Amino acid sequence: MSNLIDFKALPKIELHAHLSGSISRQTLHEVWLQKQSSTTLQDPLVVMPPGKHDYDLKTFFPLFSSYIYNLVNDAPSLRHTTLAVLKDFTADGVVYLELRTTPRVMPDAGITAQDYIQIILDTINEFETSTPLPTLRTNLILSIDRRNSPAQAESVISLLRHFASQPNTNSKVVGLDLCGDPSSPLNSLIPLTPYFLEAKKSLPHLGLTLHFAEAECSGTDEELDLLLSWGPDRLGHVIHLSDEIKNKVRKRRGGSMGLELCLSCNVHAGMVTGGFEGHHFGEWYKVDETIIVLSTDDVGVFGSPLSNEYALVAKHFGLDRTEICKLARKGINAIFGGEEEKERLRRIMWTE
Numbered sequence: 001m002s003n004l005i006d007f008k009a010l011p012k013i014e015l016h017a018h019l020s021g022s023i024s025r026q027t028l029h030e031v032w033l034q035k036q037s038s039t040t041l042q043d044p045l046v047v048m049p050p051g052k053h054d055y056d057l058k059t060f061f062p063l064f065s066s067y068i069y070n071l072v073n074d075a076p077s078l079r080h081t082t083l084a085v086l087k088d089f090t091a092d093g094v095v096y097l098e099l100r101t102t103p104r105v106m107p108d109a110g111i112t113a114q115d116y117i118q119i120i121l122d123t124i125n126e127f128e129t130s131t132p133l134p135t136l137r138t139n140l141i142l143s144i145d146r147r148n149s150p151a152q153a154e155s156v157i158s159l160l161r162h163f164a165s166q167p168n169t170n171s172k173v174v175g176l177d178l179c180g181d182p183s184s185p186l187n188s189l190i191p192l193t194p195y196f197l198e199a200k201k202s203l204p205h206l207g208l209t210l211h212f213a214e215a216e217c218s219g220t221d222e223e224l225d226l227l228l229s230w231g232p233d234r235l236g237h238v239i240h241l242s243d244e245i246k247n248k249v250r251k252r253r254g255g256s257m258g259l260e261l262c263l264s265c266n267v268h269a270g271m272v273t274g275g276f277e278g279h280h281f282g283e284w285y286k287v288d289e290t291i292i293v294l295s296t297d298d299v300g301v302f303g304s305p306l307s308n309e310y311a312l313v314a315k316h317f318g319l320d321r322t323e324i325c326k327l328a329r330k331g332i333n334a335i336f337g338g339e340e341e342k343e344r345l346r347r348i349m350w351t352e
């Protein structure tokens with residue numbers, strides 16, 4: 001049955017994509033070619049050989065701090081890579097994207113964290129008003145890294161206030177995320193707690209999504225209870241949960257907690273055992289009280305576009321065409337974009 005589905009043509013929603021991790025190697029290579037005479041960095045095609053996707057959590061995070069952030073370090077490269085990411089998602093049939101990124105300064109280029117976000121928003125705007133009009137609509141989520149200091153968390157919240165202080169202003173900044181290396185201990189989350197609680201209280205129109213139980217060490221009941229106390233609207237990964245926490249997740253938000261599941265990332269990075277068939281998608285798919293949204297996480301690193309994530313669940317969990325369309329459409333109720341966007345998606349997403 002699934003061989004009758006054109007997974008690329010299927011209109012899809014992507015809710016868990018990190019901007020810097022979504023840049024393809026080819027795009028990074030283009031940036032590198034532009035900078036070749038002024039950089040000591042190696043060619044990205046050497047640093048991240050095409051076809052290599054088996055980065056585990058130890059080798060994955062340094063890709064950003066020691067390479068990608070040093071290459072994409074000025075306005076032209078940020079604009080070029082953001083535009084390429086939007087084009088890549090469009091070519092894969094994504095019709096609604098919530099891109100997330102950790103605001104960062106680019107000191108050598110004199111770019112502040114606010115400039116960083118503004119450049120991304122301008123690029124999205126430029127893309128959406130280009131001719132021919134793309135079907136993709138993109139909103140932005142700002143990330144706080146769990147390794148961030150309270151001062152850094154505070155500055156991300158001020159950016160949220162700057163870009164999205166009022167509801168209904170058509171702002172493209174729609175949410176807040178907690179990301180970062182899950183091996184950083186629970187102790188690092190405690191000082192960040194007041195900032196998340198304050199954001200939830202003072203910016204209630206924004207969505208909150210948290211990386212949740214990504215690794216065994218970040219899956220203790222103590223940590224997950226703390227994260228649930230922040231009032232998340234969606235959770236990312238949800239791998240290492242006790243039965244008690246699973247029950248709490250099901251009961252949250254009146255039984256409509258969004259779960260951003262990233263199969264290829266989890267399998268390639270060795271975050272789950274048992275391959276695709278053993279992925280916890282199979283378990284959560286049977287739970288009606290949650291909304292699963294298949295997502296890519298970092299398609300530039302793990303190499304599996306969203307169309308392939310749908311093909312994988314069709315193949316490994318036996319979903320037929322109607323079930324695939326239903327799964328894709330269910331995500332509409334988990335987006336942080338407003339009612340108007342939900343209406344547009346209800347019109348264009350396939351029912352069967």
Ligand SMILES: CNc1ncnc2c1ncn2[C@@H]1O[C@H](COP(=O)(O)O)[C@@H](O)[C@H]1O
Nearest residue numbers: 018019020021064100101102145179180181
């Ligand atoms: C395995 N999955 C993941 N788990 C946790 N955090 C992740 C992640 N994938 C990416 N990031 C976070 O996103 C940043 C890169 O994108 P931005 O510069 O913000 O656009 C990484 O530095 C990391 O903190």
